[in-house]
Amino acid sequence: MNDTHPPRLGPNGRPVRHFVMPRSLGGRLRVWRHIIYRRVVQVGLLVLFFGTAQWGWNVFGRPLLQGNLSASEVLGAIPMADPFAVLQISLTGVVLNPEVWLGAAIILGVYGLAGGRTWCAWVCPINMVADGAAWLRRRLGVADIFHVSRNLRYSVLVLSLVLSVLMGVAAFEWISPIAILHRELLYGIGMGWVVVLGILLFDLLVLRNGWCGHLCPLGAFYALVGRVALVRVAFDTPSCTHCGDCARVCPEPQVLNLRRASEVGMIASGECTNCGRCITVCPEDTLAFGLRPRIDVPAGGTNQQVHHRRVT
Amino acid sequence: MSSTRRDFLIKSAQAAALAVTGGLVWAYLLKQQANAAAYAIRPPGARMADDFNARCIKCGQCVRACPFDTLRLAHSAETIPIGTPYFVPRDIPCYMCEDIPCMNACPTGALDPGLEDIADARMGQAVIDIENCLSWQGLRCEICHRECPLTDKAITVEHHPRRISRHAMFVPLVHSDACTGCGICEKACPTEVAAIRVVQPELVRGRIGEHYRLGWKNAAGITEDFDAGRAKAGSPAAPTGLDYLNEGEP
Numbered sequence: 001m002n003d004t005h006p007p008r009l010g011p012n013g014r015p016v017r018h019f020v021m022p023r024s025l026g027g028r029l030r031v032w033r034h035i036i037y038r039r040v041v042q043v044g045l046l047v048l049f050f051g052t053a054q055w056g057w058n059v060f061g062r063p064l065l066q067g068n069l070s071a072s073e074v075l076g077a078i079p080m081a082d083p084f085a086v087l088q089i090s091l092t093g094v095v096l097n098p099e100v101w102l103g104a105a106i107i108l109g110v111y112g113l114a115g116g117r118t119w120c121a122w123v124c125p126i127n128m129v130a131d132g133a134a135w136l137r138r139r140l141g142v143a144d145i146f147h148v149s150r151n152l153r154y155s156v157l158v159l160s161l162v163l164s165v166l167m168g169v170a171a172f173e174w175i176s177p178i179a180i181l182h183r184e185l186l187y188g189i190g191m192g193w194v195v196v197l198g199i200l201l202f203d204l205l206v207l208r209n210g211w212c213g214h215l216c217p218l219g220a221f222y223a224l225v226g227r228v229a230l231v232r233v234a235f236d237t238p239s240c241t242h243c244g245d246c247a248r249v250c251p252e253p254q255v256l257n258l259r260r261a262s263e264v265g266m267i268a269s270g271e272c273t274n275c276g277r278c279i280t281v282c283p284e285d286t287l288a289f290g291l292r293p294r295i296d297v298p299a300g301g302t303n304q305q306v307h308h309r310r311v312t
Numbered sequence: 313m314s315s316t317r318r319d320f321l322i323k324s325a326q327a328a329a330l331a332v333t334g335g336l337v338w339a340y341l342l343k344q345q346a347n348a349a350a351y352a353i354r355p356p357g358a359r360m361a362d363d364f365n366a367r368c369i370k371c372g373q374c375v376r377a378c379p380f381d382t383l384r385l386a387h388s389a390e391t392i393p394i395g396t397p398y399f400v401p402r403d404i405p406c407y408m409c410e411d412i413p414c415m416n417a418c419p420t421g422a423l424d425p426g427l428e429d430i431a432d433a434r435m436g437q438a439v440i441d442i443e444n445c446l447s448w449q450g451l452r453c454e455i456c457h458r459e460c461p462l463t464d465k466a467i468t469v470e471h472h473p474r475r476i477s478r479h480a481m482f483v484p485l486v487h488s489d490a491c492t493g494c495g496i497c498e499k500a501c502p503t504e505v506a507a508i509r510v511v512q513p514e515l516v517r518g519r520i521g522e523h524y525r526l527g528w529k530n531a532a533g534i535t536e537d538f539d540a541g542r543a544k545a546g547s548p549a550a551p552t553g554l555d556y557l558n559e560g561e562p
Contacts, residue, residue: 053376063376071371071419079419085369089420092366100369100419155327159335167342169365173395174342179370180388183395187372190387 010241019245019281034276035131041122045069046185053186069123069182070173071103079103084221088170091161108225114274116226120212120219121275125185126178129196130212133203134251142205150213150254150271153220160217172217209251226270233272233279234290235261246278246287266290345393350512352398353493355383356406356433357415357423361512367422370395377417380407401495401510406435408461408494431462436493436510437517438467438486445507447483450474456497456508457484465490467497488513525553 010016022028029036048065049072051057057064062076071081081103090096111119120127163171173179177195184192203210212219240258247253255269256278267278267287279287349361355374358364374397375383382404386392397414399406408430415423427433438456446453447469460467465487472481486508495510 053372066376066417067371067373067419071369071373073373073417073419081369081419089367089369094363094366094421096367097419097421097425103419155331156334159331159338163335163338163342167339167346168362169342169346170369171338171342173370174345174393175338179395183370183372183385184387187375187385188387191389192387195388 010243012238012241014239014241014284016241016243017283018243019283031280034280038122038275039128042125042128045123046125046182049186068179068186069125070179071100073103078106080107082218083108084218085170085173087221088160088164088173091164092168092170093165111222111225111229113230115231115272116224116229116270117219117222117273118226118229118231119222120216121273124178124218125182126199126216127212129181129199130203130209130251133200134209137204137208140204142208144208145206148207148210148214150252152214153216153223156215157217157220176218177211178216178218213252223270226272227268229270230292231274232290232292233267233274233276234288235264235266236286236288237262237265239284240286241284243283245281245283249277249281251275251277266292348391349393349396350515352386352392352396353401353436353495353510353512355397355399355414355423356408356412356430356435356492357418357425357427358435359422359424364422365393365396367420368396369420369422371419372397373417373419374414374423377413379409379413380404382406383414399495401436401498402506403499405495405499406433406492407496408433408492431490431492433492433494434513436495437488437513438491438493438495438497438508438510439516440484440486441507441509442483444503444505445484446503447481450478450481452482453502454482454484455500455502459496459500461494461496462490462492466492484508488517522552523554525555 021031045065048057049068052064052066053068059075063073064075066073066076067080069082070085071079073079079099079102081100083104086096086100086104114122160172177199180192180195184190199211203212207214235258240262242258247256250256252269252271252273255267255272257269260269261267274289276289279289346361346365349365354364355378359367370385372385375385382399383397384399386394386396386398388394392398410430412427412430412433415425415427418425440448440456442448454469457463457467457469467484467486469482469484472483474481493510497508498506498510501508
């Protein structure tokens with residue numbers, strides 16, 4: 001694989017073209033389509049929770065979506081629970097009942113299929129705050145003032161598990177800005193807006209992608225799920241000119257390791273949030289959503305390799 | 313070689329220091345919040361504070377299940393652990409539904425599904441401020457006694473005779489063995505600030521201790537039930553507490 005960048009030709013020998021925002025509204029909507037879908041899902045879930053909690057939405061007397069993102073029940077029958085919260089609670093030493101374990105398994109299954117940090121880009125309400133901060137930061141041209149390893153989030157993840165054991169309460173659930181914002185949107189605003197403002201300012205002025213990309217242990221948890229998740233961004237090696245437009249819009253640019261992507265035919269890192277930004281800005285249509293087993297592995301890479309890397 | 317080892321040791325020390333400082337601040341926040349649990353009046357079936365704090369996943373399904381809108385989830389910056397359900401009896405008390413829907417909605421068992429009879433719930437404990445209770449001043453009120461869902465069990469009224477030419481006082485008394493802490497009394501109390509209020513029992517209740525001997529209570533067990541004809545050899549069971557008179561201090 002040739003990684004040097006000729007001035008005009010990509011490693012595939014084709015000229016490097018860059019993304020150009022279409023002028024027509026239809027073209028722009030096409031570029032923005034994943035952002036639109038994501039906001040529909042994010043806000044739609046909030047509305048379903050809110051309608052059930054505040055307006056008593058139900059189907060034949062069964063509450064539609066009762067609870068919140070920590071734990072909920074669909075139509076009074078299907079339990080759902082945040083697997084990370086259930087893990088923390090279990091580490092405090094209490095024995096939870098099968099219903100909540102089933103709920104956690106269902107959610108783990110959903111994100112195992114849908115792509116791990118798909119939670120982050122498509123469901124988490126803080127994502128809208130973080131995306132807003134990132135957009136504003138680009139517009140204002142705020143320079144980076146220091147560098148922090150994105151692996152810090154795994155330390156926070158371990159810390160939240162250790163503190164759950166030591167303190168006897170689910171450590172992250174008791175301070176989680178995600179849960180605070182979400183609960184207060186559903187059950188009335190208290191001081192939740194302070195959390196929103198805090199993350200906005202932190203991401204805008206202190207650390208780029210600070211909360212979601214460096215600190216959040218829930219994102220770290222789902223990044224681990226994402227290592228084996230089914231839905232991935234597929235990478236078509238022959239068409240890529242290494243123009244780098246994907247990495248410029250990506251909130252987790254380290255996942256766009258193109259050498260690695262060429263080997264395995266997809267963005268394999270669990271830290272990819274499946275937000276789809278890269279897909280719509282790629283001028284060569286190199287990137288597209290795909291299912292892990294169906295993604296074509298280019299010559300030189302095999303599924304064996306993918307599997308091997310997953311395990312290590 | 314030694315310089316890379318040195319770098320490694322310093323980096324490790326820095327990471328450890330960051331984890332420990334961060335962990336301590338985090339643990340402090342958790343401890344502060346957990347301590348605040350003593351001020352929360354919890355839904356029926358709520359387990360003891362530590363167990364409840366560990367189990368509650370803060371999902372609000374109990375809040376949604378309550379038909380009287382009694383329950384709330386604590387906001388951030390409230391004096392109650394964040395996101396946990398509680399109620400303010402003076403605003404809306406617990407009306408003690410027989411089917412206990414809040415408890416049944418709880419997915420994690422923070423509200424213990426073992427509670428079968430709502431009368432066995434212990435959400436808190438009503439206490440009377442006798443300096444501000446109308447009945448204890450000598451007026452006829454006793455509203456709490458009449459409103460109490462377990463009237464004559466949880467709240468009784470005693471007659472206290474007063475000086476001649478004035479009528480007796482009818483004073484309410486709360487009995488912790490029956491009070492569920494529903495707070496209907498607190499809601500009903502006509503004083504400007506309620507003179508009967510629900511609190512967590514551990515904030516107000518004392519404990520006698522093992523060594524005191526309440527002789528007149530023990531007497532019943534020793535003498536009235538004692539049947540000489542059927543008594544086995546030896547003396548009847550010793551009364552509880554310490555026998556200072558015959559045995560001295562231990």
